[in-house]
Amino acid sequence: MKKVAIQGGLGAYHDIAARNYFGEEIEIVPCLTFKEIFLKAQKDEHLIGIMAIENTIAGGLLLNHDLLKLNDMKIAGEHKLRISHTLSALPGQRLQDIREIVSHPMALMQCSDFIESLPQVKVVEHEDTALAAREIMEGNTPGIAAICSKLAAEVYHLEVIREGIETNKRNFTRFLVLAHEEMVPEIRKSSDIDKASLVFVLPHSEGSLSRVLSVLSFYDINLTRIQSLPIIGREWEYQFYIDLTFSNFERYRQSIKAILPLVGNLKVLGEYVEDKHIVAD
Amino acid sequence: MKKVAIQGGLGAYHDIAARNYFGEEIEIVPCLTFKEIFLKAQKDEHLIGIMAIENTIAGGLLLNHDLLKLNDMKIAGEHKLRISHTLSALPGQRLQDIREIVSHPMALMQCSDFIESLPQVKVVEHEDTALAAREIMEGNTPGIAAICSKLAAEVYHLEVIREGIETNKRNFTRFLVLAHEEMVPEIRKSSDIDKASLVFVLPHSEGSLSRVLSVLSFYDINLTRIQSLPIIGREWEYQFYIDLTFSNFERYRQSIKAILPLVGNLKVLGEYVEDKHIVAD
Incomplete structure (x- = not known):
């Protein structure tokens, strides 16, 4: 297994x-x-x-x-x-009984409109949505609710008070x-690899990124994501994370060889199969 | 004023x-x-x-x-x-007296190593670092510390227990x-404008970003930051935020006209003067 x-x-x-x-x-x-x-x-x-x-x-x-x-x-x-969040607490608890909400910072942020509608409630960070649910079950603590998945509420025998509480449903x-x-x-x-993720560093000179992306486009490589990130220790210089998709794996490998002289510290983070469908939880 | x-x-x-x-x-x-x-x-x-x-x-x-x-x-x-954070509490409180730390999620994240070194302490989110400090002063509550600036500790008459508690000093x-x-x-x-921020949308076709960046580089425009962002409601399509620097404002304005037919929903967010120095607080 x-x-x-x-x-x-x-x-x-x-x-x-x-x-x-x-x-x-x-x-x-x-x-x-x-x-x-x-x-x-x-x-x-x-x-x-x-x-x-x-x-x-x-x-x-x-x-x-x-x-x-x-x-x-x-x-x-x-x-x-x-991702769809629930507010879950000990069985029998109602929304008006809740005085504290515990969850992961990301989940708290994603439910900010719902949380703002409950001004009397204290918001407490937790490392994890599911472990927050488990602690409520283990502590048998009324008055506290977790923001977690429906699965976590089931696993830890909590009752779902509200579901779909994320601000943006998408x-x-x-x-x-x-x-x-x-x-x-x-x-x-499958072995039909059609996506890759890379990271590299570029000098802060005019057109350095443009040259790299031009080469990739000459090789029919599509860019699905680009993010310039600060390099800690070299403020306001940037490294680039990019995701590529392609239909011809050989062409993709050739394009990587072609950009190699133009970039610094190139690392291929992975070559894999694109997930073309979004699954609801 | x-x-x-x-x-x-x-x-x-x-x-x-x-x-x-x-x-x-x-x-x-x-x-x-x-x-x-x-x-x-x-x-x-x-x-x-x-x-x-x-x-x-x-x-x-x-x-x-x-x-x-x-x-x-x-x-x-x-x-x-x-940004340099302090841990501050009511005068006379020592680190071992603190059972709860309150601050903004970003500040909490930036001090994660320090917080992990205090496993017995509860971490509570607040909308703002300075308001967290003010609440401790107003509530006159021992045992609670805020992660906030040195200035906030001064303003709200708190005592700095530890300073420089951010994980990464840079x-x-x-x-x-x-x-x-x-x-x-x-x-x-000044009127010597040398930086601009833009947002635009691009179709997911091969080379669309490469064309835009090539045109910018032909006009001697330097790209200092690029971020592709998901468009909420159109998942896994992207819009781009870019920052540009340049020495010739007229050239920059010409370059914007030149990319206009290549991008969608272009908005110039601002034209301003680059801050070339970093100030310590």
């Missing part, structure tokens, strides 16, 4: 993404932080990881981009999931499936 | 940025949210705003990009500030100075 490390506990959105991607029974290895996934994987070459990388509301998760750059695991696949997260290089072929959805 | 709306209370980092930019006595108008700045400005054509737009640790503040796109205020200037934030179009010339640092 495949072992998949996720940030968060059972019922976390990463858990849902992992089950959707593999569609078979897997063993979930809960981690408190994204960094812990990579640390655990250093000691276990068969460990697979799942990590959110961007969200239609919050944009790119920048620290996770750094983790990809600094570690050896490769992107083996991606999964796009619609709230999608893109998750990456990570694995050691030798494991990647087994984990890819 | 100029009236400057900021997110947060007196002593907030936005307050520091405003005072640094204007270098003269100003009237600060505290707002609870960034949106409130724009709402207040709709009723007062002389109101100036200050808004963080990117940070070397967290990257771009995406919701603030949206506010710029959807509202009429223009970028009249920018200010880059090094923590810089870029603030934008916003004003109604008629006010912009008065607020710009």
Whole structure:
């Protein structure tokens, strides 16, 4: 059985993404932080990881981009999931009983309109949506509610007080499936690779990015995402994360060779199969 | 006296940025949210705003990009500030007395290593670093500390327990100075405009971004930042925010005309003077 490390506990959105991607029974290895996934994987070459990388509301998760750059695991696949949050508490609790809401900062932000409609309620951060739900169950604490998935409410025997409380219903997260290089072929959805993610550094000179993108377009490579990121320690200089899609893998490999002399510190973060459908949780 | 709306209370980092930019006595108008700045400005054509737009640790503040796109205020200037956080509480409190830390989610994230070193402490979100400090003063509550600026600790008569608690010391934030179009010339640092910010939409076709950047480079325009953002409601399509610098303003204006037929929904968010120095708070 495949072992998949996720940030968060059972019922976390990463858990849902992992089950959707593999569609078979897997063993979930809960981690408190994204960094812990990579640390655990250093000691276990068969460990697979799942990590959110961007969200239609919050944009790119920048620290996770750094983790990809600094570690050896490769992107083996991606999964796009619609995120819908619930407010859940001990059975029998009603909305007017709730005086404190606990969840992950990202989930709290995504439900900001709902939270603003409850001015008397205290908002408390937690590392994880699902673990927040578990603590309410374990502590048997009335008056506290978690913002979490419907699955987490089920797993920890909480009652859903409200569902669909996210401000924007078009709230999608893109998750990456990570694995050691030798494991990647087994984990890819198919051998028809049509997407890749890269990171590189460019000098701050006129046209440096334009040259790179021109070369990619000459090779019929499509750019689906670009993000310039500050380089910590060299303020206001930038590195670039880009996602490419293509129909011809050989052409893509040639294009990478062609841009190599134009960029610094190029790293291919993964070559995988694009997820063309968005799954509702 | 100029009236400057900021997110947060007196002593907030936005307050520091405003005072640094204007270098003269100003009237600060505290707002609870960034949106409130724009709402207040709709009723007062002389109101100036200050808004963080990117940070070397967290990257771009995406919701603030949206506010710029959807509202009429223009970028009249920018200010880059090094952010250094303190842990502050009622006078006489020591680190071991603190059982709860309150601050803005961004500040909490920036001090994550310090917070992780205090496993017994509860972490509570607040809308603002400075208002968190004020509440401790007003409530006269021992055992609670705020993560806030040194200025906020002073303003609200708190004692600094630890300073420089940010995980990465190279923590810089870029603030934008916003004003109604008629006010912009008065607020710009000088008439030597050398920077502009744009937003536009591109079709997902091969080479569409490459063409735009090529045209800009033919006009000797330098790209200092690019961010592709998801368009909410049209998932996994992207709009682009870019910052440009240039030495010839006429050339820059010509380049904008030249890219106009290649992009959709182009909006110039502002034309201003680049801040070339970073000020420590």
